[in-house]
Amino acid sequence: MPKFLVDNKEIQAKQGTILLKACLDNEIYIPNLCYLEGIDPPSVSCRMCFVKIEGERQPVPSCTVTVKDDMVVKTDTPAVRQLQRTALRLLLSVHHVDCKNCQANKKCELQRMAKFLKVGLKPKGLERHLREIEIDRSHPFLDYYPNRCVLCGKCIHVCREKNGQSALTFSKRGFDTVISFYGVKDLSTFECENCNACIDICPVGALILKESKEEFLK
Amino acid sequence: MNPAGNEKIDQIFNAVYKEAERRRSEFREDPVPKIHIGMATCGIASGALETQKAFQEALDEYNIEARIHTVGCLGHCYAEPVVIIDHPDSGFPPIFYHEVNAGKAKMLTKLFLKEGDPRFEHVYGAMEENDLIPSVMEFARFNREKRVVMEKCGYIDPEDIYDYIAEGGYSTLVKALKLNPYEIIKEVQNSGLRGRGGAGFPTGRKWELAKGSGEQEKIVICNADEGDPGAYMDRTILESNPHQVIEGMAICAYAVGAKKAIIYVRAEYPLAVNIVTKAIRQATELGLLGKSVLGSSFDLEIDVFRGSGAFVCGEETALIRSIEGYRGMPRHRPPYPVQKGLWNQSTVINNVKTLASVSPILDHGADWYREIGTENTPGTAIFSVVGNVVHAGLVEIPMGVSLRTLIFDICGGIPDNKKFKAVQIGGPSGGCLNEDFLDTPIDFDSLTEAGAMMGSGGMVVMDEDTCMVEVSRYFLDFTQNESCGKCTFCRIGTYHLLKILERLTKGEGQDGDLELLETLSKDIKVGSLCGLGKTAPNPVLTSIKYFRDEYEAHIYEKRCPALMCRPMIAFYFDLDLCARGCDACATCCPVEAVFTTSNRKKGVDQELCVKCGECIVACPPEYDAVRKVSPPDRVPHIEKPPEKEKEE
Known part of the structure; x- marks a missing residue:
């Protein structure tokens, strides 16, 4: 079992363990959004879980590294924090900050990271840019909030895991990228009503259950 | 390879080569004139199809026997449509004509082909040394180039495999098949060839990694997903000499141990797709691809995959995802494609120009290649030089040539007596360099140091009017x-x-x-x-x-020094230059913002003006009275006379 140092604390983890997971399991918090065990290759898209590993020039995302003996890891160097704070500020700059009315309030990963990194929820300096569509109501049971979504992609993965094929997908590109239900011909083949896996995994409350099916039928 | 196997390879190839030679000498020895027309996308866009039709009609009309030979692109985009006429009976050498539209084609058919007068005023240059007409080789645009990858581009018919074989094509594949794969990799490594897709990774090293990644089958991908604005080298090569790329792919596949190769080309390049598909079919029919290549134990199947136009799919991991049928999104590297690529197999992804360099390297040897270019970057670079430059087009130069030589000597400098301002190298991922860098040698390392990058070879030259x-x-x-x-x-x-x-x-x-x-x-x-x-x-x-x-x-x-950003500029007429009574600007203004002053000169109503610049175009050059100023509040005030009451 590899033994290594994270922030001067000695940690042991099984061969092949992802560094991020090893740290989280040992109560060393590294901000992260898109990491989920089982996503292979890891999506590495949120760009939050940077750490400094001795011998590497630049900070690396800890979800891409497997633990090695004698590795020396630092989770809070200025370079790491700079990248994490910028990434978080970018995410918040396109986020509709309305925590009071959001079902993820208090369990939201963005709130957690903002507190941890000491970044205000409405960061100064960056203009706020929101997408035009506030709510995508096209799914019979779910509502999708593009201005809450951080595009971590975990919902796509868990849906595929549970249903063999995913009812959710990325669509559009650049700033306009969203999660959508495009491409799924018949949603009735998915047991969305009793599943909720995507809702449960969402770190920010971008997917929520419609209040009733009637609402859709109206 | 055993000697008996080698003999078989030679036997099969010699038969193919003989046929190619027979066809070529039949073409060459035919005493009728030959008209070579450049028919790649650039030529067609400039009207080469009409030129071809006009030649055909004129030949029929004057009852002249001649052969029209459609070829690819020479890279001289500023001169398209390009036609080379070889009229042996006239006593003149083959002549390069530029901008041959349908009218010029008819005229040349009548006056040159029928009456023997080459019309000197339309001649660009002769294709070989002679006493009558200056040769094109006297121009820097020709003689400063060093053609390795594009050597045959514009001279052979890309749709006829025999044209390529007669020029020595596929003989390097024959040579390669008789070598041990490791010898080929070593030769490519010794040549110092670096990937021409942008990053400049040593090609031989990549092949070695793939070869060493295990016994399982590898895949070779040719990356022709060229997407940089203003860059079109890969398209031109595929449209002008697809077989050199295919030969390079076959050698690579043999060296790394692949039976499957894919050309990933953008669907926006329909002509390139057609030509490459046809080339693969022809090569397969002659036994140069497919099962048991040239009778050896090496099999290779090449497919064409059409990318759907996402720029990011030029990134190798996104390209792989896209072939696998997913949304083209990159993933984290490592693992690199040579470790885990398409369908989790070891995959070598090389750019079109990289693969097209392989056959010349094996043909002439690594030492020959190392003598071209610089120590760290041997070989040539192909740039599509576009923008504010006189002789725009594709230029293949040895690495290490300075930007000044490329832009001013070879490409003729900046048109209209404007000043050079900047050059953007490497497409949207590259950087803008100013005139301080004109003496920078062009190679991977010095460009990266300057903050630009080699990229795939797009080069946009900008003059002083660019913001x-x-x-x-x-x-x-x-x-x-x-x-x-x-x-x-x-x-x-x-x-x-x-x-x-x-x-x-x-x-x-x-x-x-x-x-x-x-x-x-x-x-x-x-x-x-x-x-x-x-x-x-x-x-x-x-x-x-x-x-x-x-x-x-x-x-x-709030000032735009180049006077380009419209919200920050204003137009006015210099009253000392404006001609009394001239109405050129007023008649073309789309919003009627031009008014006539009390002394019959012109003024601009700033409230109405949309800053389209039409008046600059309309103002006769002898007056040249339109001026721009930034910021807009510095515009001189010109009194607008009160509007006259319209008479009923």
Whole structure:
């Protein structure tokens, strides 16, 4: 079992363990959004879980590294924090900050990271840019909030895991990228009503259950 | 390979080569005139199809026997449609004619082919040394080039495999098949060939990694997903000499142990797709591809995969995802494609130009290749030089030539007596360099050091009328549109850059914008997932570095020094130059913003003017009275006479 140092604390983890997971399991918090065990290759898209590993020039995302003996890891160097704070500020700059009315309030990963990194929820300096569509109501049971979504992609993965094929997908590109239900011909083949896996995994409350099916039928 | 096997390879190939030679000598010895017309996309866009039709009709009309030979592109885009006429009976050498439209084609058929007069006023140059007509080799645009990859481009018919074989094509494959794969890899390594897709990774090293990755079958991919604005080298090569690329792929596949290869080409290149598909079919029919290549134990199947036009699919991991049928999104590297690529197999991905360099290297040897170019970057570079330059087009030069030589000597400098301002190298991921860099040698390392990059070879030359803030905005608009949206820095970071630049070009810059652009850019470069995001801020960073005063003028003075950003400029007429009674500008103004002053000269109603610039075009050059000024409040006030009551 590899033994290594994270922030001067000695940690042991099984061969092949992802560094991020090893740290989280040992109560060393590294901000992260898109990491989920089982996503292979890891999506590495949120760009939050940077750490400094001795011998590497630049900070690396800890979800891409497997633990090695004698590795020396630092989770809070200025370079790491700079990248994490910028990434978080970018995410918040396109986020509709309305925590009071959001079902993820208090369990939201963005709130957690903002507190941890000491970044205000409405960061100064960056203009706020929101997408035009506030709510995508096209799914019979779910509502999708593009201005809450951080595009971590975990919902796509868990849906595929549970249903063999995913009812959710990325669509559009650049700033306009969203999660959508495009491409799924018949949603009735998915047991969305009793599943909720995507809702449960969402770190920010971008997917929520419609209040009733009637609402859709109206 | 055993000697008996080698004999069989020679036997099969010799039969093919003999047929090619027979066809060529039949063509060459035919005493009738030959008309070679450049028919790649660039030629066709300039009207080569009409030129071909006009030649055909004129030949029929005057009852002249001649052969029309359609060839690819010579790279002289400024001169398209290009025609070379070889008329042995006239006593003249083969002659290069430029801009041959349908009318010129008819005229040349009558006067040159029928009456023997080559019409000197239309001649560009002779294709060989002679006493009558200056040779094209006397022009820098020809004699300063060094053609390795494009050597046969524009001389052979890309749709006829025998044309290529008669020129020595596929003989290197024959040579390769008799070598041990490791010998080939060693030779490519010794040549110092570096990937021409942009990053400059040593090609031999890549092949070695693939070869050493295990016994399982490998895959070779030719990356022809060329997407940089203004870059079209790969398209031209595929359209002009597809077989050199295919031969390179076959050698690579044999060396690394692949039975399957794919050419990933954009669907927006329909002609390239057609020509490459046809080339693969012809090569397969002759036994140069397919099962048991030339009777050896090596099998190779090449497919063409059409990309759907996403720029990010030029990134190798996104390209792989796209072939696998998923949304083209890059993934984290490592693992690199040579370790785990398409369908989890070891995959070698090389650019078109890289693969096209392979056959000349094996043919002439690694030492020959090393003598071209610089120590760290041997070989040639192909640039598509576009923008404000006289002789735009494709230029193949030895690495290490300076930007000044390329832009001013070879490509003829800046048109209309304008001053050089900047050159953008490496497409949207590259940087803008100013005149201080004109003596920089062109190779991977010195360009990267300067903050630009080799990229795939796009080069946009800009004159003094170009606003660098606007150029940055243009490139960021491109990258933001083409970002796949996966990672935070690229998706949101470049969007912020774009929005700030948009504000600057509208005259809405604020204190702190410049600093924000810089810090955001630096974080995006480090934080992004793939090469697209990592390089997207380069145009911003380099233009701030080398043209900081322009940014400052936009932000603090609301002034566009190049007089390009419309919200920050105003038009007026210089009354000393404006001709009394002339109405050229007034009649063309789409919004009737031009009025006549009390002494019958012109003024601009700034409320109405939309700054389209039509009046500049309309104003006769002998007056040249239209002026632009920035910021707009510096425009001189010209009294508008009260409107006359219309008579009923």
